[in-house]
Amino acid sequence: MKIYTNGKFYTEIADVVRAFGFDATESTFEQANLLVMGKLDGQIYHTRCTVDGIEKEYEINCPIDDEIMSVRLQKRYDKLATYYCLKQLTGRQLPWGSLTGIRPTRLAEEIQRNEGLDYVKTFRDLLDVTDEKLTLVKDILDAQSGLKNKDASLVDLYVGIPFCISKCTYCSFTSGIISKLKHLVEPYVSSLCDEIKLTVNLIEKKGLRLKNLYIGGGTPTSLEVEDLRKILSVLPRCDGEFTVEAGRPDTITVEKLQLFKEFGVNRISINPQTFNQSVLDSVNRCHTTQDIYDKYNLAKSFGFCINMDLIAGLPTESFEMFCNSINQVVALDPENVTVHTLALKKGSLLKEQNFVASDATVAQMVNFARQKLNEAGYLPYYMYRQKYMTENLENVGFCKSGTQCLYNIDNMEETTSILACGANAITKRIFQNGGRIERVANQKDVITYIEKYKSNLEKKKALFDL
Numbered sequence: 001m002k003i004y005t006n007g008k009f010y011t012e013i014a015d016v017v018r019a020f021g022f023d024a025t026e027s028t029f030e031q032a033n034l035l036v037m038g039k040l041d042g043q044i045y046h047t048r049c050t051v052d053g054i055e056k057e058y059e060i061n062c063p064i065d066d067e068i069m070s071v072r073l074q075k076r077y078d079k080l081a082t083y084y085c086l087k088q089l090t091g092r093q094l095p096w097g098s099l100t101g102i103r104p105t106r107l108a109e110e111i112q113r114n115e116g117l118d119y120v121k122t123f124r125d126l127l128d129v130t131d132e133k134l135t136l137v138k139d140i141l142d143a144q145s146g147l148k149n150k151d152a153s154l155v156d157l158y159v160g161i162p163f164c165i166s167k168c169t170y171c172s173f174t175s176g177i178i179s180k181l182k183h184l185v186e187p188y189v190s191s192l193c194d195e196i197k198l199t200v201n202l203i204e205k206k207g208l209r210l211k212n213l214y215i216g217g218g219t220p221t222s223l224e225v226e227d228l229r230k231i232l233s234v235l236p237r238c239d240g241e242f243t244v245e246a247g248r249p250d251t252i253t254v255e256k257l258q259l260f261k262e263f264g265v266n267r268i269s270i271n272p273q274t275f276n277q278s279v280l281d282s283v284n285r286c287h288t289t290q291d292i293y294d295k296y297n298l299a300k301s302f303g304f305c306i307n308m309d310l311i312a313g314l315p316t317e318s319f320e321m322f323c324n325s326i327n328q329v330v331a332l333d334p335e336n337v338t339v340h341t342l343a344l345k346k347g348s349l350l351k352e353q354n355f356v357a358s359d360a361t362v363a364q365m366v367n368f369a370r371q372k373l374n375e376a377g378y379l380p381y382y383m384y385r386q387k388y389m390t391e392n393l394e395n396v397g398f399c400k401s402g403t404q405c406l407y408n409i410d411n412m413e414e415t416t417s418i419l420a421c422g423a424n425a426i427t428k429r430i431f432q433n434g435g436r437i438e439r440v441a442n443q444k445d446v447i448t449y450i451e452k453y454k455s456n457l458e459k460k461k462a463l464f465d466l
């Protein structure tokens with residue numbers, strides 16, 4: 001679909017268009033088949049969308065003295081005009097209605113707090129969110145009740161390991177294959193340890209206190225025990241959560257688990273993604289289903305709180321096969337289960353191969369997962385959405401009551417500043433309870449990171465007024 005807008009929100013309008021399954025390209029007025037024309041006159045914003053003879057328009061009041069709110073409302077109504085035009089054109093209601101943002105639960109809270117509106121009514125009657133997704137939002141807000149950080153002096157520390165054993169076909173991260181990058185591991189670990197020490201110093205100087213530690217990736221456990229030991233040795237002790245994303249079951253060993261225990265790690269992720277061997281093979285995971293059971297049982301014997309990730313929509317996986325994965329994970333009974341919807345992002349092999357998942361089947365999978373996990377006593381407790389997700393759906397973290405991963409809530413609800421170390425890591429400072437967020441992004445690729453990581457410190461210091 002060719003889009004022309006005279007306003008500032010092409011990207012958001014294009015997101016709505018894509019959510020209906022159309023291609024979206026920016027176009028001139030003359031060539032466009034979808035036009036969004038907005039005009040602010042004093043405090044009245046008037047917007048109109050036209051496509052294929054269908055027209056929707058809105059006129060709303062924008063506060064003159066609150067620029068952020070005014071822009072937010074203009075954007076919302078440009079998207080709404082587009083959404084309702086396309087809903088009429090296609091005859092389809094999208095599960096999330098006109099919402100294309102990453103964090104629906106944050107939006108719900110902002111609507112209540114900043115606009116004084118009932119989010120349930122706004123989501124359902126204005127934004128056209130389905131009852132099913134609205135219930136999901138309500139359940140998540142309930143599961144987060146009392147767990148959101150309100151103390152600005154508490155921060156989380158994130159450490160990124162950008163190496164993996166092989167490249168999953170759906171992956172768009174900049175993570176490299178460790179066997180091909182052996183020469184970079186030592187300099188990377190050394191630079192990372194230095195950045196961690198300098199960052200911990202910054203935390204202390206600013207009088208901040210560490211809330212949670214998180215080592216993510218990539219696959220942190222693709223490193224050898226001695227490299228992991230070097231990294232763990234420079235991390236400060238943490239009274240809160242200490243999570244390591246082990247990820248690939250085949251990278252987990254008794255020695256690594258012993259090391260994690262020694263350094264106070266209390267949560268790990270072991271991510272099957274699927275329990276069907278043919279699907280694991282087809283997405284290049286390079287491990288067996290037996291590895292999943294073996295390493296899960298091994299990690300359990302060490303007493304870790306365990307999360308397991310699954311993905312709905314993987315190539316060659318039918319609805320019945322996905323149900324098998326959910327049934328297997330429920331039988332293993334980890335504390336947390338995260339159900340992702342396949343997102344086909346630029347940089348992934350699947351995207352290059354133009355793989356297309358069946359929207360209806362993926363929606364069915366996600367619904368089955370939720371129902372089955374609910375029956376097994378899991379609550380949804382955090383959620384995020386990404387661009388290019390199949391059927392415009394969501395990723396949902398489920399947990400047994402009382403086992404919510406607080407780092408995930410801090411991160412997704414943006415209630416807590418996160419200082420981040422490593423290639424492609426992003427430090428976020430949260431101001432005014434999430435009202436304003438500023439970021440410092442580290443170098444994306446490993447070589448540039450090793451060369452330039454020290455410059456990140458200056459930026460982090462400026463971000464934290466030091």
Ligand code: SF4
Pocket residue numbers: 163164165166167168170171172173175217218219247248
């Ligand atoms: S394990 Fe994770 S980070 Fe590594 S290639 Fe697969 S999806 Fe990407």
